[in-house]
Amino acid sequence: MPTEWSTGEHACDAYDVAAPVGSAFNVCTRQGLSKRPWGLKLRRGAGAGASAASAAAEPGADGVVTELRAPELSEPAADVTVAPGASATVSCRAVATRASASWRKTAPETRALRHGGRFAISLSPDGLATLTIHACRASDAGVYCCLVSNELGGVQSSARLTVGAGGAPSVPAVRAHPGGGLVVQWDEPAPAHLEYCRVGEGEWRRATETPAAANTLALEELPAGQYSFRLICSRSGAPGPASGPAACGGGGAWQREQFARRYSVEEEIGRGRTARVLAARDTGTGQRVALKQVVAGRGADAVREYRILSRGAHGGVVRALALFAEVPRAGAHSLVLELVGGGPLLDWAAGAPPLYTQQLVALHTRQLLSALDWLHNNNVAHLDVRPENILVELGGATPQLKLVDLGSAVETGEGGAGAAGREVLPPAPAQLEFAPPECVLGRPPAAAWDAWAAGVFLYVFLTGLSPFLDESIEETTANIIKCDYCFPPEHWAGVAERAQALIRGLLEPAPARRLAPRAALQDPWFDEAPTTALSATQLKTFLDRRRPAGHGNALHSLRSPNDT
Numbered sequence: 001m002p003t004e005w006s007t008g009e010h011a012c013d014a015y016d017v018a019a020p021v022g023s024a025f026n027v028c029t030r031q032g033l034s035k036r037p038w039g040l041k042l043r044r045g046a047g048a049g050a051s052a053a054s055a056a057a058e059p060g061a062d063g064v065v066t067e068l069r070a071p072e073l074s075e076p077a078a079d080v081t082v083a084p085g086a087s088a089t090v091s092c093r094a095v096a097t098r099a100s101a102s103w104r105k106t107a108p109e110t111r112a113l114r115h116g117g118r119f120a121i122s123l124s125p126d127g128l129a130t131l132t133i134h135a136c137r138a139s140d141a142g143v144y145c146c147l148v149s150n151e152l153g154g155v156q157s158s159a160r161l162t163v164g165a166g167g168a169p170s171v172p173a174v175r176a177h178p179g180g181g182l183v184v185q186w187d188e189p190a191p192a193h194l195e196y197c198r199v200g201e202g203e204w205r206r207a208t209e210t211p212a213a214a215n216t217l218a219l220e221e222l223p224a225g226q227y228s229f230r231l232i233c234s235r236s237g238a239p240g241p242a243s244g245p246a247a248c249g250g251g252g253a254w255q256r257e258q259f260a261r262r263y264s265v266e267e268e269i270g271r272g273r274t275a276r277v278l279a280a281r282d283t284g285t286g287q288r289v290a291l292k293q294v295v296a297g298r299g300a301d302a303v304r305e306y307r308i309l310s311r312g313a314h315g316g317v318v319r320a321l322a323l324f325a326e327v328p329r330a331g332a333h334s335l336v337l338e339l340v341g342g343g344p345l346l347d348w349a350a351g352a353p354p355l356y357t358q359q360l361v362a363l364h365t366r367q368l369l370s371a372l373d374w375l376h377n378n379n380v381a382h383l384d385v386r387p388e389n390i391l392v393e394l395g396g397a398t399p400q401l402k403l404v405d406l407g408s409a410v411e412t413g414e415g416g417a418g419a420a421g422r423e424v425l426p427p428a429p430a431q432l433e434f435a436p437p438e439c440v441l442g443r444p445p446a447a448a449w450d451a452w453a454a455g456v457f458l459y460v461f462l463t464g465l466s467p468f469l470d471e472s473i474e475e476t477t478a479n480i481i482k483c484d485y486c487f488p489p490e491h492w493a494g495v496a497e498r499a500q501a502l503i504r505g506l507l508e509p510a511p512a513r514r515l516a517p518r519a520a521l522q523d524p525w526f527d528e529a530p531t532t533a534l535s536a537t538q539l540k541t542f543l544d545r546r547r548p549a550g551h552g553n554a555l556h557s558l559r560s561p562n563d564t
C-alpha cells in the first residue's frame with residue numbers, strides 16, 4: 001500500500017519546521033547544550049517568564065544580547081477522533097526561542113513523519129505546533145508525538161488519534177483497473193468483507209474469502225456491467241452503505257475484439273521511445289493505416305495525441321482515425337493514424353537527386369511552416385520537430401509533407417497556461433540539435449520552440465549540416481545557448497541569400513522576437529527559390545549519423561502495391 005510515511009528510522013529523519021526568527025517560546029531543558037554559535041539576535045525580554053537556569057545569553061558583535069530559552073509546553077496535545085476520510089489535526093503549544101517542531105507516530109508502530117502528501121506539519125510564530133492528516137484512514141489511528149526543540153532542549157507531547165467511531169463500515173472506494181475490471185479499496189477500523197452487486201440482478205455476492213481491515217482488491221475478470229460494492233463488518237455483521245454504480249468494461253476484451261474484427265495488422269514500420277508503429281489494413285474499407293501502439297506510463301499520452309490529431313484536418317499534419325484503449329493488451333493504447341507511405345522527407349529527398357533542389361526545399365519548408373501555423377492556431381505546440389517526425393506522402397499529385405508524433409505536444413490554451421504547467425524533460429540526444437535555447441535552459445514549453453526547430457530543419461535540408469552540432473552534448477548545448485552558428489561560404493555559396501535571412505529570423509534567440517510560422521510564410525524566398533540542384537552527399541551523412549544502428553528505413557518498403 002502506498003504510504004506517505006518516511007521510511008527513515010531515526011528521529012533526525014523527522015521533518016522539522018522552524019519557527020520564524022524572533023518568535024517567543026518558553027522551554028524546559030535538555031541534556032547536551034550545543035556549542036554551535038548562535039547568530040540570532042533577540043531583543044532583551046523576548047523570553048519573559050523563563051527561568052534563569054534555562055536561558056543562555058551572549059552579547060553579539062554589535063552589543064545586542066541574544067537570549068535563547070529552552071522550550072516549555074504551554075498546551076499539551078489532546079486526543080482526536082475523526083471519521084474515515086475526514087481531516088484530523090493534532091496540536092500542542094510551546095513557548096521557546098528559535099525552535100523547530102517535528103512529529104513522530106509512536107504507536108502502534110514508530111515512524112518519523114514528513115510534511116507533504118496527506119500530512120501537513122506547521123509551527124506558528126506563537127508556538128502552535130500542528131499536524132494535520134488529510135483523508136484519514138484506519139491505519140492512521142495511533143499515538144502521535146510532537147517534539148519542539150531548540151539548542152537548549154526540547155519538550156514533547158503526545159495524543160491519540162482514533163479513526164472511525166465504530167458501527168457500520170464506510171463506503172469502499174471504486175476505480176477502473178488500468179488492465180480492465182475494477183479496483184476496490186477500503187481501510188476500516190475493524191475487519192470487513194467486501195460484497196458486490198451487479199446492477200439489475202439485485203443479489204449481493206461476497207468478493208472476499210477472509211475479512212480484512214484494509215485491502216485493495218483488483219477485480220480484473222468481472223464481466224462487463226455496472227457494479228455496486230459494500231462492506232460487511234465481520235464483528236457486528238452490519239452492512240455499510242453501497243457505493244454508487246461503477247461501469248466495468250469487461251477488462252478491455254470488448255475493445256480488443258472490436259479492434260481484431262476491424263484491422264489486420266501487417267509489418268512494423270517505425271519505433272520511437274514510447275511507441276511502436278505498425279502498418280495495418282482496415283478490413284472493412286481496404287484502407288491501409290498506421291497503428292501507433294503506446295504503452296501507458298512512459299510519459300506518452302495517446303489520449304492527448306488522439307485529441308489533438310482528431311480535432312480537424314490539415315494536409316501537413318497526420319490525421320488520427322480512432323483510438324482503442326487496452327489494445328493490443330492491458331495498459332497499452334492503439335492510435336489508428338493515416339498511413340504516411342513515403343518515409344522521412346529528408347531520406348526521400350536525399351535519395352532523389354534530380355528532385356533535390358532549392359525549390360523542393362522551399363516547397364516542403366512552406367508545408368512545414370503551414371502545418372506548424374495550423375497547430376499553433378489550434379493552441380498546440382508540437383515541441384518535437386525533427387527529421388524523424390517529418391514524413392512525406394507520395395500518393396498525391398505533389399509530394400506532401402506530413403508532421404507526425406504529437407506525443408510531446410502541449411495544448412497551450414489561453415495564455416499558454418497549459419504549457420507552462422507541463423513538466424518537460426531535458427531534450428534527448430536526438431532532439432538536442434533542434435532544441436531552442438529556452439528548451440535547453442529548462443524554460444516552460446511554448447509554440448516558439450517549433451519555429452526554432454523549423455529554422456534548424458531548413459538549415460539541414462539545404463546543406464546537410466547541423467548548425468549547432470559539436471563534439472559533445474555540452475558543446476552542442478553551449479552553441480545553442482550562445483546561438484553560435486554561421487553560414488560557411490563553401491557550403492552556402494550556391495544557396496540564395498534570402499534563405500539565410502529566413503533562417504536568421506527563425507533562429508532568433510529571444511522567443512518573443514523569433515519569426516512565427518505565419519510571418520515566416522510571407523518570405524519571398526518561397527516563390528523565388530531557384531531550381532538549382534543541391535548535393536545530397538552531406539545530407540546522406542547527416543541521416544546515416546542519426547539512424548539508430550542496424551535500422552534501415554523500413555518505411556521505404558511501405559508503399560502500397562497501388563502506389564507507383
Ligand SMILES: Nc1ncnc2c1ncn2[C@@H]1O[C@H](COP(=O)(O)OP(=O)(O)OP(=O)(O)O)[C@@H](O)[C@H]1O
Nearest residue numbers: 270271272273274275277290337339340388405407
Ligand atoms: N502515420 C504514420 N505513418 C507512417 N509512419 C509513421 C507514422 N507515425 C509514425 N511513423 C513512424 O514511426 C516512428 C515512430 O513514431 P513516433 O515518432 O510517433 O513514436 P514515438 O515513440 O512517439 O517517438 P519519440 O521517440 O519521438 O517519442 C516515426 O519516426 C515514423 O518513422
